[in-house]
Amino acid sequence: MFFPLIRCAATLMLACLALTMSAPASADMDKIRQSGSLKVAVYKDMAPFSSDDGGIDVDIADALAKKLGLKLALLPFPAGEEVGDDLRNMVWKGHYLGYGPADVMLHVPVDRFLVARNDKVEIFAPYYRETVRLAYSKDAVPRFDGLDSLQGREIGVEKVSIAAVLLLGEGDGKFRDKVRIYPTAVEALQDLKAGKLAGVLAHRSEIESVLRDDARFGIQQVAFQRLPAQGWAVGMAVKKEARDLAQALQQALAELTASGEMGRIFARHGVQPVTP
Structure with missing residues (x-):
């Protein structure tokens, strides 16, 4: 006779746990909207994508922020020894000197090995294929x-x-x-x-x-044995639990692509857009 009560209690606990696990995702997005700004990490000295004179990633960051109804807060940073270091410093933890983390980082390789080694981030939304x-x-x-x-x-x-x-x-x-x-x-x-x-x-x-x-x-194009002929895709990264933010950015990117704005951004910098 107690089994139904136990099952009800268990169901309630699971429901509460599910809400707790999903809370950070909406909490992150709510916090971003309350701040009024989208913090976007871009690499320093990576022309034509990002440099002191701007670049493709800088323009994409600005367009994404506007799509979300936010101001852009740009966080340029120097590349570390490995991409994993950059993801730690600029996405999920922050630099030990107090710089970062950002809400989203651009120009992240969309690579299954990188994804497997960095389980604290979500890598998504490829927007260019480099060669x-x-x-x-x-x-x-x-x-x-x-x-x-x-x-x-x-x-x-x-x-x-x-x-x-x-x-x-x-x-x-x-x-x-x-x-x-x-x-x-x-x-x-x-x-x-x-x-x-x-x-x-x-x-x-x-x-x-x-x-x-x-x-x-x-x-x-020159063939090298150690280099994939198709090159590599680059996209974005957010904290693993920031699912709402990832969805919002994915939707914003899709709208920018459909409207032709992504193509115009690349064209301003003399680069042909390459769909991943």
């Missing part, structure tokens, strides 16, 4: 027939980058003597435009934003 490309001078290389066409010629790369690792290790180091290391890919591309280099290996977005369809230069 590595080779930009080359048509004057220096009138007939392009693969990367070997630039052998013996100077090629620029950004320091501590995927492009640098790939090029320095390609063909047992056969390009190594002619690789020129630059602080940023933008600086390398500017030297390419000035005729000081034959080519630059960099992210497609970096190349497009600097060369801006200049007919003097070609842009080619």
Whole structure:
């Protein structure tokens, strides 16, 4: 005769637990709306996505905030040694110096291995697919027939980058003597435009934003054994429990894409949007 009472009590406890577990999600969104601002973390020195002069991610952050009826509070931050460090500092915990966390972080790789290693965040809403490309001078290389066409010629790369690792290790180091290391890919591309280099290996977005369809230069995909041909998608990250915020941002992004605003944002920076 006590079993029904026990079942009722258990059901009530489970219901209360479910409400408790879901509370932080709505509480986070309510807190954001009460503050009137959406705090968005973007990388420093990642042109054309974010820099002192703005960028694609900065414009996306502003558009998302407006869609949610909020002001934008931008939190630029320097990249850590690993993306996991950035997620800890800017999404779920905050930096030990007191900077962050933000409500959402942009330009997060949408990668299943990264997701598996970072269970305190929700990674979602991919909005661009990045790839590595080779930009080359048509004057220096009138007939392009693969990367070997630039052998013996100077090629620029950004320091501590995927492009640098790939090029320095390609063909047992056969390009190594002619690789020129630059602080940023933008600086390398500017030297390419000035005729000081034959080519630059960099992210497609970096190349497009600097060369801006200049007919003097070609842009080619080059196959590297250690690099996925399709590149990698980037999206957003919020705290794992901030489900309402994630849903609101996903909806806002969908509306920006459908209206053509996302395409216009990329176009302002000379970059072709690539749907993940």
